[in-house]
Amino acid sequence: MNKFIIISMLLITSFKQQVPSDFNKISLTKNSKKQTVFVIFDYGCGFCEKTLISHIDKLPFDKRAMILYSKQKKIRLSDTIYEGYLKQENFVISNSEEIFSLVTKKTNDFKGPFIVEVENNRIVAVKTLNENIENK
Amino acid sequence: MKSLKIIVCFAFLISCSKKQNNEQINSSKPLRKATYTLLDSIPLFNDSLAFSQVYPQKILVDSILVYQFPQLNLSLINKKGELLKAISKKGGLKGQFTGDFLFPFWCADGNLYVLEEGNNCKITIFDKNLNFIKSISIAYEMGDKYVPVAESVMNVSIMSDQLVKVVITCGDVTRATFSKDYYKKGTGFVEMSIDRKNFSVKDIKYKLPYTGFDAVNKALDENKRYWQSPFGHLVKENKKIFVKYNFDNKLYVYDENWKMLNNYNINPLYNSESANFNLAFDNYVEEKNPDKSILNQHSFEFSNISYSTFDVSDNKIFTIYKKPVKKDLLPKSTKDYVNFSPIPILHIFDLKTNEEHSIDLTTKFSPYREIFVENAQTVYIMGNPNLTEDVYLYKLRINYE
Numbered sequence: 037m038n039k040f041i042i043i044s045m046l047l048i049t050s051f052k053q054q055v056p057s058d059f060n061k062i063s064l065t066k067n068s069k070k071q072t073v074f075v076i077f078d079y080g081c082g083f084c085e086k087t088l089i090s091h092i093d094k095l096p097f098d099k100r101a102m103i104l105y106s107k108q109k110k111i112r113l114s115d116t117i118y119e120g121y122l123k124q125e126n127f128v129i130s131n132s133e134e135i136f137s138l139v140t141k142k143t144n145d146f147k148g149p150f151i152v153e154v155e156n157n158r159i160v161a162v163k164t165l166n167e168n169i170e171n172k
Numbered sequence: 173m174k175s176l177k178i179i180v181c182f183a184f185l186i187s188c189s190k191k192q193n194n195e196q197i198n199s200s201k202p203l204r205k206a207t208y209t210l211l212d213s214i215p216l217f218n219d220s221l222a223f224s225q226v227y228p229q230k231i232l233v234d235s236i237l238v239y240q241f242p243q244l245n246l247s248l249i250n251k252k253g254e255l256l257k258a259i260s261k262k263g264g265l266k267g268q269f270t271g272d273f274l275f276p277f278w279c280a281d282g283n284l285y286v287l288e289e290g291n292n293c294k295i296t297i298f299d300k301n302l303n304f305i306k307s308i309s310i311a312y313e314m315g316d317k318y319v320p321v322a323e324s325v326m327n328v329s330i331m332s333d334q335l336v337k338v339v340i341t342c343g344d345v346t347r348a349t350f351s352k353d354y355y356k357k358g359t360g361f362v363e364m365s366i367d368r369k370n371f372s373v374k375d376i377k378y379k380l381p382y383t384g385f386d387a388v389n390k391a392l393d394e395n396k397r398y399w400q401s402p403f404g405h406l407v408k409e410n411k412k413i414f415v416k417y418n419f420d421n422k423l424y425v426y427d428e429n430w431k432m433l434n435n436y437n438i439n440p441l442y443n444s445e446s447a448n449f450n451l452a453f454d455n456y457v458e459e460k461n462p463d464k465s466i467l468n469q470h471s472f473e474f475s476n477i478s479y480s481t482f483d484v485s486d487n488k489i490f491t492i493y494k495k496p497v498k499k500d501l502l503p504k505s506t507k508d509y510v511n512f513s514p515i516p517i518l519h520i521f522d523l524k525t526n527e528e529h530s531i532d533l534t535t536k537f538s539p540y541r542e543i544f545v546e547n548a549q550t551v552y553i554m555g556n557p558n559l560t561e562d563v564y565l566y567k568l569r570i571n572y573e
Contacts, residue, residue, distance in 0.1 A: 078242055110222040115245035117263050
């Protein structure tokens with residue numbers, strides 16, 4: 037029975053969704069087994085930005101990672117409101133539809149910001165930080 | 173005979189005084205096509221930055237104000253696209269922007285005034301060396317009024333050693349922009365007198381009530397609204413205030429005390445294709461059917477004549493409107509809208525001769541961004557950021573027939 041449970045868990049784990057490729061551009065995600073990645077849309081409101089900053093502030097500086105979903109490619113961290121909150125190597129700009137689809141479909145929220153828990157290159161959990169949406 | 177002469181003289185005097193006070197000039201001269209020659213392409217990008225908003229007021233001294241949206245990283249670049257100075261950006265620190273959109277304006281005294289549009293509207297002032305001086309929270313001063321995002325303009329002019337006068341497009345939070353009440357009680361602009369020493373607001377007045385315009389009154393009477401946005405565009409040139417709204421084809425000219433001097437009838441080459449799409453007042457475009465709602469919004473914007481911007485120089489008005497499209501070619505969804513690039517038409521009206529010229533631009537040019545006119549022959553128009561992130565500011569020479 038125990039073997040069956042272990043095999044089932046392994047199977048479930050192996051079926052967990054692989055992270056979209058842009059997650060691997062984040063230095064922390066490449067180098068650690070477990071990582072929290074914040075995702076925010078660049079057209080998000082000031083409230084979204086403040087919400088994300090209040091959450092990112094709770095993590096140690098070296099453990100902070102984020103993806104800024106934007107149609108623009110040429111954005112410098114130093115020009116954004118997130119300057120000083122995390123290292124450049126853990127800040128990625130992406131307009132990947134895969135990422136957009138991942139966060140919106142898993143949360144039924146088109147606003148965010150979002151938290152994506154990653155472990156061994158797999159998606160463990162996706163949650164919205166939007167207070168108006170209840171996480172599953 | 174003597175009495176006849178007196179009557180003729182009297183009639184002449186009356187006609188002259190009418191022309192001076194409230195003249196409506198109808199262009200009787202035929203509209204002519206003009207062409208353009210591309211003189212220069214100024215990159216608004218470099219290896220690490222690509223700016224989507226440009227304000228070339230000081231382009232003649234090789235200084236161009238630019239920023240990215242929504243980062244609001246207001247910067248100064250040169251004609252090679254090289255970054256000269258990062259002025260400020262969005263953030264909560266002193267001198268940083270908290271608005272949603274910016275409209276920067278160089279005052280003649282060298283100071284840079286930056287309008288921060290949105291609910292939390294502010295004016296942030298930088299000195300000649302672009303060091304932060306002060307932020308004025310005009311949201312508090314304006315009460316129920318606000319500065320509409322991405323549709324506002326600002327003009328700053330020196331009135332005396334003590335005061336500058338700031339004119340800004342304004343909206344009203346207490347009434348919906350599609351309601352009759354908005355037009356019956358609203359005004360288009362706010363004028364503030366600001367102390368040049370401590371940058372405090374000394375006086376605030378609301379100007380140009382909508383009920384002062386025949387087109388609005390006619391639309392209210394007929395209960396037919398032909399336009400979506402009530403917000404006007406304004407340019408100040410040689411102590412005259414030029415105003416353009418989207419509710420008619422007129423350009424209104426006022427003196428510095430807002431007394432109307434003239435209004436000019438612009439005769440666009442292209443007419444509205446959908447027989448002037450209209451909705452009743454108080455009927456919001458967002459109907460129960462989202463597809464219909466989107467189509468209504470697009471009909472206002474792309475089927476009717478919709479002016480985006482204008483500038484005045486050498487007694488000529490240069491305005492850009494979107495070439496109206498037929499109903500079956502309208503973008504039908506948000507996705508269509510993103511990929512839809514209307515054709516900008518440059519229309520030139522000569523204030524002295526009433527001659528009009530029209531130039532069909534291409535979708536390479538933005539139909540939305542500000543036009544900057546150096547002189548009657550030279551204009552700057554931004555490239556279309558919908559097509560590429562790396563956008564140029566184009567310098568064009570206008571070839572009149």
